[in-house]
Amino acid sequence: MNVGPHYTLYHPRWYRRRVSVWWWLQKRSYTGFVLRELTSVFVAFFAVVYLWQLRALAQGPDAYAQFLARLKTPLFLTLDTVAFLFVLFHAITWFNLTPKAMVVRARGKRVPDWVIIGSNYAAWLVVSAAVAVVLLRG
Amino acid sequence: MERITPLLWLLFSAGGTVAAFFIPIHLFLTGLAFPLGWLEAPSYESVLRLMGRSPVRLYLFVIISLPLFHWAHRFRYTLYDGLQLKHLTMLIAVLCYGAALLGTAVTAYLLWTIP
Numbered sequence: 397m398n399v400g401p402h403y404t405l406y407h408p409r410w411y412r413r414r415v416s417v418w419w420w421l422q423k424r425s426y427t428g429f430v431l432r433e434l435t436s437v438f439v440a441f442f443a444v445v446y447l448w449q450l451r452a453l454a455q456g457p458d459a460y461a462q463f464l465a466r467l468k469t470p471l472f473l474t475l476d477t478v479a480f481l482f483v484l485f486h487a488i489t490w491f492n493l494t495p496k497a498m499v500v501r502a503r504g505k506r507v508p509d510w511v512i513i514g515s516n517y518a519a520w521l522v523v524s525a526a527v528a529v530v531l532l533r534g
Numbered sequence: 535m536e537r538i539t540p541l542l543w544l545l546f547s548a549g550g551t552v553a554a555f556f557i558p559i560h561l562f563l564t565g566l567a568f569p570l571g572w573l574e575a576p577s578y579e580s581v582l583r584l585m586g587r588s589p590v591r592l593y594l595f596v597i598i599s600l601p602l603f604h605w606a607h608r609f610r611y612t613l614y615d616g617l618q619l620k621h622l623t624m625l626i627a628v629l630c631y632g633a634a635l636l637g638t639a640v641t642a643y644l645l646w647t648i649p
Contacts, residue, residue, distance in 0.1 A: 417617060430616060436608035439553045439601045442561055443637060446598050449564070450644040453585070457578040468569040476565025483561055487554040497547070524559035530584070531563060531576060 435486035438479040549604025606630035
């Protein structure tokens, strides 16, 4: 009756190598991938700083002055520098991926990647300048 | 969870686009140019005057809330892949999206209370 392979009491075990938590340091492209994923932390950092600013604005001029003063401390200057670099990395990798995520066709032909990427960078420049002008003019 | 996955991806990409276009200049000004004195930070009165125009409040809501959802989605997968925490799927998802929802609620509340 029992013609199938004879199994022991023990469960079969697959051979799976344990992967180190640091697997992404072994190859440059892996490191780039993980750094890109980590940009999200600094995106969230920005949101927290802006929420803090909103709270200061809601509390009044003194709280706002204190907020501005706190940003001048070495701790926040360091954090903001690191965050700014990571957010730039996010923007650059995001724009460079747009032609892969969004295929645009015009007159039956596929719009070349560099046109899509280029227009993203151009729009980025215009948007940044506009934000700066509005904020600085008050 | 499965049913709202498309919505979560949509929020991820909308938030990523908003973050790419708007956050660098804001962080550069608020985090570096103003504190280091390269440019003069706007006064309390001028910021409030700016916020008196309702599109500015909507704009602030968008550039804070959507990037939070972008963070939640990406950070969730960073934890799975980077720290190999696949077995904590549900807990991590609830914490990440929960934090983004909370942040959105606080943003709305603060924008409402500012005179």
